[in-house]
Amino acid sequence: MQITRAVLDEIVARLLAQGLAAAAGAGAKSTAGIKAETVEHTDPHLVPIGISNRHIHLSRSDMDALFGPGSQLTRKAALKQPGQYAAEELVTLRGPKGEISKVRVLGPLRKETQIEVSIADGFVLGIKPPMRMSGKLESTPGVELVGPHGTVKKEGGVIVALRHIHMLPAEAAKLGLKNGDEVDVVVEGVRGGVMHHVTIRAAEASSTEMHIDVEEANAFRLKNNTLVRIVKV
Numbered sequence: 001m002q003i004t005r006a007v008l009d010e011i012v013a014r015l016l017a018q019g020l021a022a023a024a025g026a027g028a029k030s031t032a033g034i035k036a037e038t039v040e041h042t043d044p045h046l047v048p049i050g051i052s053n054r055h056i057h058l059s060r061s062d063m064d065a066l067f068g069p070g071s072q073l074t075r076k077a078a079l080k081q082p083g084q085y086a087a088e089e090l091v092t093l094r095g096p097k098g099e100i101s102k103v104r105v106l107g108p109l110r111k112e113t114q115i116e117v118s119i120a121d122g123f124v125l126g127i128k129p130p131m132r133m134s135g136k137l138e139s140t141p142g143v144e145l146v147g148p149h150g151t152v153k154k155e156g157g158v159i160v161a162l163r164h165i166h167m168l169p170a171e172a173a174k175l176g177l178k179n180g181d182e183v184d185v186v187v188e189g190v191r192g193g194v195m196h197h198v199t200i201r202a203a204e205a206s207s208t209e210m211h212i213d214v215e216e217a218n219a220f221r222l223k224n225n226t227l228v229r230i231v232k233v
């Protein structure tokens with residue numbers, strides 16, 4: 001793999017920041033100023049990849065039906081986006097053609113149930129979910145949800161999530177971008193290429209990260225935390 005100077009700089013900066021953070025935790029207070037300077041010098045065009053496998057966000061009423069009245073999600077692992085987490089709970093998706101089991105529930109609960117799958121998952125289930133941004137669920141196909149306590153037949157809510165980049169509004173502003181803008185993203189490596197139509201999702205309390213699904217990750221041979229570059233800004 002060929003590593004560009006910019007990527008190398010970013011890696012060094014991150015390692016330094018990590019090392020300094022650890023040192024600061026051990027009581028080396030004098031490093032605090034250096035750490036801030038290091039972070040400030042990182043290239044805002046470089047963003048780490050976060051790969052989303054198929055998953056489901058549940059509403060309170062669907063949680064009740066699938067896992068029992070008043071049931072709570074069990075936190076398994078924190079996701080990079082603040083407040084978001086992978087839960088221990090799993091459900092089965094049952095479509096007209098087939099089933100997919102062990103689909104992870106992501107917390108916290110939401111107003112509306114949303115099921116995010118890949119295009120190939122749609123083939124397995126026998127449905128054709130459209131490519132959508134999170135929350136845009138009008139005219140989407142449904143699927144039957146199977147949990148340990150019961151089942152729910154959803155009339156809609158299944159999407160293939162459109163790729164996007166989370167960042168703070170201040171970070172977006174540094175790149176001359178705002179929420180809802182589209183950019184290109186360049187990927188290096190043997191399956192390198194350019195991803196067009198990547199939407200910027202600028203919001204407070206977010207962590208810089210580009211979300212793609214498993215099929216996109218494999219098509220570009222990308223792994224979690226690999227840095228990619230925003231262009232066309």
Ligand SMILES: [Zn+2]
Pocket residue numbers: 164166211
């Ligand atoms: Zn996302």
